[in-house]
Amino acid sequence: MSEKVLMKGNEAIAEAAIRSGCRFYFGYPITPQTELAAYMARRMPKIGGVFLQAESEIAAINMVYGVAGTGKRVMTSSSSPGVSLKQEGISYLAGADLPAVIVNVQRGGPGLGGIQPSQSDYFQATKGGGHGDYHLIVLTPDSVQEMADLTGLAFDLADRYRVPAMILADGTMGQMMEPVVLPPERDAAVADKPWAVTGTENKRPHNIINSLYLAPDVLEKTNDERYARYAEIQAKEARWESWMMDDAEYGIVAFGIAARVAKNAVTHLRQNGIKAGLIRPITVWPFPTSAVTGACARVRAMVSVELSMGQMIEDVRLAAEGRCPVTLCSRSGGMIPEPQQIIACVERLAKGGK
Amino acid sequence: MKRLTLFCGHYGSGKTNVCVNYAMHLRSMGLEVTVADLDIVNPYFRTKDSQAQLEEAGIRVISSPFANSNVDLIAIPSEAYSLTEDRSRYAVLDIGGDERGALALGRFSDAIREENDYEMLCVVNFYRPLTGTAEEVLGVMAEIEEACGLRFTGLVHNSNLGAQTTLRTIEDAQGEMLRLQELSGLPLAFTSADERIAAGGMFPLRLQKRVYE
Numbered sequence: 356m357s358e359k360v361l362m363k364g365n366e367a368i369a370e371a372a373i374r375s376g377c378r379f380y381f382g383y384p385i386t387p388q389t390e391l392a393a394y395m396a397r398r399m400p401k402i403g404g405v406f407l408q409a410e411s412e413i414a415a416i417n418m419v420y421g422v423a424g425t426g427k428r429v430m431t432s433s434s435s436p437g438v439s440l441k442q443e444g445i446s447y448l449a450g451a452d453l454p455a456v457i458v459n460v461q462r463g464g465p466g467l468g469g470i471q472p473s474q475s476d477y478f479q480a481t482k483g484g485g486h487g488d489y490h491l492i493v494l495t496p497d498s499v500q501e502m503a504d505l506t507g508l509a510f511d512l513a514d515r516y517r518v519p520a521m522i523l524a525d526g527t528m529g530q531m532m533e534p535v536v537l538p539p540e541r542d543a544a545v546a547d548k549p550w551a552v553t554g555t556e557n558k559r560p561h562n563i564i565n566s567l568y569l570a571p572d573v574l575e576k577t578n579d580e581r582y583a584r585y586a587e588i589q590a591k592e593a594r595w596e597s598w599m600m601d602d603a604e605y606g607i608v609a610f611g612i613a614a615r616v617a618k619n620a621v622t623h624l625r626q627n628g629i630k631a632g633l634i635r636p637i638t639v640w641p642f643p644t645s646a647v648t649g650a651c652a653r654v655r656a657m658v659s660v661e662l663s664m665g666q667m668i669e670d671v672r673l674a675a676e677g678r679c680p681v682t683l684c685s686r687s688g689g690m691i692p693e694p695q696q697i698i699a700c701v702e703r704l705a706k707g708g709k
Numbered sequence: 710m711k712r713l714t715l716f717c718g719h720y721g722s723g724k725t726n727v728c729v730n731y732a733m734h735l736r737s738m739g740l741e742v743t744v745a746d747l748d749i750v751n752p753y754f755r756t757k758d759s760q761a762q763l764e765e766a767g768i769r770v771i772s773s774p775f776a777n778s779n780v781d782l783i784a785i786p787s788e789a790y791s792l793t794e795d796r797s798r799y800a801v802l803d804i805g806g807d808e809r810g811a812l813a814l815g816r817f818s819d820a821i822r823e824e825n826d827y828e829m830l831c832v833v834n835f836y837r838p839l840t841g842t843a844e845e846v847l848g849v850m851a852e853i854e855e856a857c858g859l860r861f862t863g864l865v866h867n868s869n870l871g872a873q874t875t876l877r878t879i880e881d882a883q884g885e886m887l888r889l890q891e892l893s894g895l896p897l898a899f900t901s902a903d904e905r906i907a908a909g910g911m912f913p914l915r916l917q918k919r920v921y922e
Contacts, residue, residue, distance in 0.1 A: 361836040361870050363721060370838060386752045386781045390720075397839065469779030470752050527921065530753040532721055534836070534870040615921035689779060693920050 359536055364502040365390035365432075365529040367537075368458055368522060369398065371503035372430050374540050375510045377456070378404035379422045379429040381415040383437060386470040387526035388460035391432045412437040416444030416457075423453035424564035426551025428510055432458035434526070435476050436467060439484075445519055446485025450566030452550070452581065454513035456506065457491070458522045460529035461662075463689035471689025472526030474611060475663035480523045481640040481670070488578050490585050492520040492592065493640040495610040499533035505637070507538050512592060514548070516584050523639065525662060527612045527691065588641055595643035596635040597650075599625065603632030605701050606650045608671050609660035610636045612691065617660045620697035627698075629705050639667065647674035654679055656704045660697055661685040682709065711828045713792070713800050713821060715814065716865070717857070718832035719840040719849045720750065720806030723867040727832050727901050728803040729759045730914045735799055736766050743800040745771040745792055749783045749813045750805035758917060769798070785813055793820035808852035818858040830898050832865045833889065835882040843889035850893065863898040864889065872922065876906055 362370070369391045372380070380395040392408065399406035409415035415431045422429040433441065438459045448455055461476050463469040478484075480493045492512050494505040502524065509520040552562050568574035596614075599621055600606060609617040614635040624631040634650060636643050647670075651657060656679055659668035665683040672681045684700040686692045703709075714731060716724045725748070732744040744763060746756035756763075757776040764770060771788045775781075792800045804814050821827050831850055833840065840846045854860055868882035879902055890897055904913035 359836065359870050359873070360838045360841070361721070361834060362838055366838060463779070470781045471777075471779060526753065530751075531921075532871060534873045612921055619920065691920060 359534045361532055362499055362535050363390050363530060363532050364496070364499045364524060365460065366394045367499045367503040367535050368432070368506045368524075369394035371506035371538055372456065372510070373398060373402065373404070374538050375428065375507040376541050377428040377430050377510065378402070379427055380405065381407050381409050381418040381429070381431050382433065383409055383412045383415055385434045385437045387462055387472070387529050388432050388434045388458065390529070391458065391460070412440035413444065416441040419455050419457075420444055420448055420451070420453060423448060423455040424451070424552050426548035426553060430456045430458065432460065434460045434462045435464050435473065438476060438479070442479070442485040445491070446487050446489060447566050448519045449485070449489035449491070450487060451564050452517040453519065453564065454517055455519045456509045456513060456522065457519060459524065461523065461525045463687065469689045470526065472612060472691060473662050473687065473689060474525055474613060475666065475687060476523070477639065477661070477663060477666035480521055481642070488582070490518070490640055492516070492518055492588060493523050493638060494520065495523050495636060495639050496528060497611050497614045497635060499528075499531065499535045501637075502528060503535050503537055516588055517550075518584070518588070523611070525612050592638060593641040593643045593645070594637035595646050596637060597646060598633040598635065600632035600634060600650055602630055603650070603653070604630045604655050605632070605704060606654040606657045607631060607633045607660055607697065607701070608636065608647060608657060608667065609633065610639060610667070613660045613662055616692055616694055617697055619694040620701070623694060623698050624701055627702075629701060631701055639670070642670045642674065644670075644674040647671055648676060648678070651675040651678040657681045658684050658697070658700055658704070660692060662691060663687055680709070711826050712796065712824070713802065713827035715802045715804060715827060715829040715859070716832055717804045717811055717814070717829060717853050717861070718806065719834070719837055719846065720810070721837055722806070722832045722834045722840070723869065723901070724806070724832045725754065725756055725803050726914050726916055727865055727867055728801055729756060729763065730901070730912070732763060732768050732801040733766060733915075734912070735801065736768050741798045743769040743771060743792065743798050744803070745789055745800060746773065746776060746803050747785060747789065747813045748803055748805035748810060749785070750807070750810040752781065753777070756803050785816065789817070793817055793824065796824065804857075807849060808856035811853040811857040814857040814859065821859060828862045828898070829859050830863045830865045831861050831895075832867050833886070835868045835885050836870050836878070843885055843892050846889055847892055861893070861895055863896050864893070865898050866900040869902065874903055874906060876908055
C-alpha cells in the first residue's frame with residue numbers, strides 16, 4: 356500500500372506534531388477542532404507522550420507555558436471562542452520568549468457564534484489579541500497536506516525565533532478529508548535551547564522564565580530586542596503562492612479555504628476571457644507585503660476574498676499603497692463564498708464597477 | 710434483502726457516502742426507502758448535504774434538525790423511531806463513527822434484534838490512519854459492537870484516497886481486506902468506489918463535488 360493516508364485536517368495536524376517531536380498536548384474540546392484532541396488522546400499514551408484535557412482553555416495555555424519553559428515541543432489547539440480565552444497566556448508566552456504552537460480551527464463569531472467555518476479571527480491572530488507589543492508567526496494551510504507540513508514548520512520557526520507560532524485554519528480545513536503524505540519522524544529531544552529551565556546541576560547560573568520587568572527601561576530594551584527578531588522574521592519568513600499572476604489584470608488575495616474557492620473562480624474567469632490571478636498568503640504574519648505591493652503595480656484591481664466581514668483586506672490595502680483599488684468579496688457567520696460570487700465580483704470590476 | 714441496513718465503522722471510513730448511494734440503489738430497484746442520519750459525532754459533511762437529491766428520488770430522509778446548523782447538539786430526531794416501528798419500508802441507517810457514534814444505535818438495538826431482519830455492515834478504509842491493518846479494524850469493530858449491542862454481519866471495502874483514488878489504490882488494499890474477512894469470519898458485502906473508477910462488480914459511488922474542490 357502507498358505511503359499516503361486519508362486524513363482529516365485536524366488529525367493531520369496532530370500526527371504531524373507528534374512526528375515533529377511534540378510529546379506534550381494540552382487542550383479542551385470544542386467543535387470543529389475536537390478530532391485533534393481526540394487523536395492526541397489516542398496516540399500520546401502509546402508513545403510516552405502527555406495528553407491532558409485541562410479544566411479550561413486558560414489552564415491549557417498555561418500548561419503550554421510551563422512545558423515551553425523546559426524547552427520541550429508543546430502544542431495546544433482550540434477553535435475561536437477557546438482561542439479568545441487563551442489570549443492572556445499567549446501574550447505571556449510572547450513576553451517570556453517561549454516557542455510553542457497554538458492551533459486555531461476557526462468558527463463563526465463573535466461570541467459563541469457558531470460551529471461552521473470562518474476566518475474572522477484574522478485580526479486576533481495577526482494584530483495581537485492579547486495585550487502588549489508582540490506578534491505570532493501565523494501560518495495558513497489550504498490543504499490537509501499543508502495542515503501537516505505547516506505544523507512541522509511552525510515548530511521549527513517557533514524554536515528558531517523563540518516566538519509562539521499559530522496554525523490559523525478554519526472548520527472546513529479541520530473537517531475535510533484528503534490524502535496526505537505524513538512527514539518523517541523527527542527526534543523529540545530538546546534542540547539547542549540554552550535558555551530552557553532543565554536543571555543546572557550546579558554547573559551554570561539558573562535560567563529564569565518570566566515576562567515581568569520591574570524597570571521600564573529594561574522592558575523597553577527587551578521589546579526592542581524582540582522587535583529586531585520580528586524584523587528578521589518579516590524579512591525572511593513571509594511565504595505565499597502566486598498563481599496565474601504573471602499576466603493577471605485582476606488579482607485575488609485569499610488564504611486557506613477561501614483560496615481554494617478563489618482558484619476555481621480564477622479558472623472560470625480565464626475561460627471567460629478575464630485575466631485573473633491569485634496571491635495566496637501561506638503566512639499572514641508576516642504578511643507577504645512585497646508580493647502584494649508588486650502585483651498592485653501591475654493589476655487593475657485587487658479583490659480580498661475572506662470568510663469574514665473584511666479583515667485581511669486592511670493588510671492588502673496597506674500593501675497596495677494606493678496603487679490600485681482594493682475590493683472585498685466575502686461571506687461571514689459560517690458561510691463559504693461560492694466561486695460564482697467571486698466571478699461576479701471580478702466581472703463587475705472588469706465592467707468598470709466597484 | 711434485509712429490511713434494515715446499518716452502516717457503521719471507523720470515523721471517516723466513508724459511511725455517509727456509502728449510505729446515501731446505497732439508499733439510491735435500493736430506490737432504483739423500486740423499493741420504498743427511508744435513509745436515517747443517526748450520526749451524533751460529525752459536525753460537517755452529513756447525509757443532510759444530499760437531502761434534496763434523496764427526496765427528489767422519493768426517499769424519505771430522517772435527519773437531525775440541527776445537522777449542518779450552528780447548534781452543536783447531540784440529538785436523534787423523534788422520527789427515527791419509525792425506523793423500527795414501521796416495518797413496511799426499507800431503511801438505511803448512517804451511524805456515527807467509532808464506538809462513540811455507535812452509542813446512538815443502542816437505543817434501537819432491542820427492536821432491531823427482535824425483528825431480526827437486518828444487515829450491519831462495517832465500512833472499511835485501510836488508508837485511514839488508525840485503521841491501516843485488519844487487526845486495528847477488528848479492534849474498532851469490537852468497540853462498536855460493545856457500544857451498540859449488535860453484531861456485524863458483513864463488511865464493505867471502501868478503501869480510498871479521496872480524489873487521488875485509482876483502481877490500484879483499491880487493489881493494493883485487497884490483501885488486507887481478505888485478512889480481515891478471515892480474521893472476522895464475516896463476508897464481504899461489496900467493494901465500493903467512486904463511479905468514475907469503479908470496475909466490474911464494484912458498487913459505484915456518486916460523490917458530491919464541493920465549491921473548494
